[in-house]
Amino acid sequence: MTTSQDALLPGTRRALSHRIAVAQSEGRAPSLVAAVVRDGQTVWHGARSSVDGHAPDENVQYRIGSITKTFTAVLVMRLRDEGVLDLNDPLDKHLPGTGVGEATIAELLAHTSGVAAESPGPWWERTPGSLRPELGDVLGEQPLLHPVGRLHHYSNPGYTLLGALVEELRGAPWEEVLRREILEPLGLHRTTPQPEASYARGWAVHPWADALLPEPAEDLGRMASAGQLWSTTGDLAKFAVFLARGDERVLGAESVREMRTPAAPAEAADVVNGVTYGFGLQLHARDGRLLFGHSGSLPGFLANLTISLEDDVAAVVLTNCTSGPSLGAVGDDLVRIVAEAEPRIPEPWRPLREVDPEVLELAGQWYWGTGAFGLRVTADGHISLGPLTGGGRGSRFRQNGDGTWTGLEDYYAGELLRPVRRPDGSLSHLDLGSFVFTRQPYDPEAPVPGGVDPQGWRGID
Structure with a gap:
């Protein structure tokens, strides 16, 4: 060398x-x-x-x-x-x-x-x-x-x-x-x-x-x-x-x-x-x-x-x-x-060559309970899921070819992320090793473990 x-x-x-x-x-x-x-x-x-x-x-x-x-x-x-x-x-x-x-x-x-x-x-x-x-x-x-x-x-x-x-x-x-x-x-x-x-x-x-x-x-x-x-x-x-x-x-x-x-x-x-x-x-x-x-x-x-x-x-x-x-x-x-x-100069950002509509549909904000998470689709073909504020669990995920994703790091390493769809094909929620991520906090239409109070969100006297 x-x-x-x-x-x-x-x-x-x-x-x-x-x-x-x-x-x-x-x-x-x-x-x-x-x-x-x-x-x-x-x-x-x-x-x-x-x-x-x-x-x-x-x-x-x-x-x-x-x-x-x-x-x-x-x-x-x-x-x-x-x-x-x-x-x-x-x-x-x-x-x-x-x-x-x-x-x-x-x-x-x-x-x-x-x-x-x-x-x-x-x-x-x-x-x-x-x-x-x-x-x-x-x-x-x-x-x-x-x-x-x-x-x-x-x-x-x-x-x-x-x-x-x-x-x-x-x-x-x-x-x-x-x-x-x-x-x-x-x-x-x-x-x-x-x-x-x-x-x-x-x-x-x-x-x-x-x-x-x-x-x-x-x-x-x-x-x-x-x-x-x-x-x-x-x-x-x-x-x-x-x-x-x-x-x-x-x-x-x-x-x-x-x-x-x-x-x-x-x-x-x-x-x-x-x-x-x-x-x-x-x-x-x-x-x-x-x-x-x-x-x-x-x-x-x-x-x-x-x-x-x-x-x-x-x-x-x-x-x-x-x-x-x-x-x-x-x-x-x-x-x-x-x-x-002489800090390392990062590689230039480049957009995805191709966009899979079903993968792109996963992007955006999700909630685990009341915790806000963001899911991004990256140019390397992976997705990343992590908390938007404060500490919390996050990971990158690689695609398995069957619609599911496998965690690559930390708590979610090896765990399976599975997008769950409704009978009409629309996206309902994400199942991550039994953790349910929904588009709204405690979405009453999703199978949130433990159920959701039927009276919904309220104030307090």
């Missing part, structure tokens, strides 16, 4: 460069590299310090740790889309004998399976994967620490199981399936299980001295699907575009939307911060915008991928130190800087 440094204003580029300079300096990172994506293209790349004597460019590899999990989740979603599995299938249906077989595939994807966060000792991130050649070595004697499906508890062994599931159903190693089904179609030629020159060396920075200690770059073996990959800002920029828009060669837009839909309850400490998890993607709110992506860490490396769908802006930040700068905060700030300095 070519970087067009002229795509942003000079002031925006300087603000981005300043932000990563502060992060690298105050975080005492041996090197830090970042990229910003907008409108599907890399529009800025920045680097601080050096790798092998040169400022790292968008092709220098860093280890990305748990961002690997997002790649694994994509492979599982592909299996679902092909009908090979259902996300509600228990793991035992496809991979028996693990000891956690009652957990569903969806629960493993969302870290609600109850599986422990880490494998039994020794510390798996700093020891050879050959010490854990089998799933039993990764899971240990007590793999479940919590009731299945009750709690969001981040789990590295859980994603090891998903990698094993991919291998079982594809009949090939996880690395081979990954290359064939994601890396090659998306052109991620610098994303690899093992480092390929040029790449950054991982370091530990002494907490009380400006001194470095090299970190081992261990092969994670059986746990590769939870954190093995090396990548670049250039490749992760392309991956960010895919996660925002989908790509039919890998996974369609509807399936990547499902990945970034909250699928796990927030942990108690995260409720205030609005943090939750989808299928292989972390979600959080900051500065009034919803962000999704994933973070990653392994000894010697930190990584972060942050995407704002509303702003159509994504940021990638990579560094080669075990601890130091908060890359999540840096990524959020890079998105915010671009979104605020």
